[in-house]
Amino acid sequence: MTDQYWTRCAAIMQARAKKVVSTQTGYGQYNAATMDMVVTDKLTKVFPTPNGEKTAVNCLSFAVGEGRIYGLLGPNGAGKTTTLRMLSGLMRPTNGSATLGGFDVGSQPQEVKRVLGFLTANTGLYQRLTARELLVYFAELHRIERSEAVLRAQRLIEWLNMSE
Secondary structure: OOHHHHHHHHHHHHHHHHOEEEOOOOOOEEEOOOOEEEEEEEEEEEEEEOOEEEEEEEEEEEEEEOOOOOOOOOOOOOOHHHHHHHHOOOOOOOEEEEEEOOEEOOOOHHHHHHHOOOOOOOOOHHHHOOHHHHHHHHHHHOOOOHHHHHHHHHHHHHHOOOOO
């Protein structure tokens, strides 16, 4: 990585630190540099069934701070996958709201997808791509032009002595 790259990263982080993002979650305003990366407020998903309705997620509220690891645990049918699908924008909640990285899941789905890594257990994406392809893939997700992504991937592979 070049000094220019790290200077640009530092500038981006400084700009984010100055940005104040307003949420509608009851958590008020927060500074984007120290924000909760995931915030849900009364997130609810109800599915229609032949016999009425099935509530998969009921008024789920939580916040996950930047740099924290958070797990959703529960038995089959507890709503874990439904919650992740709502957070990723793959499914619209029936009620409530959620933000990821300060972006609203409902109104800013493209921005959410840029800050979220979500891979279900059955896609097998990582097994289908080479290490080089994965590096380029993630660089492109972060809006790095393909030619630059390929160049950076090659530099990183050489630096880590992984070329074989």
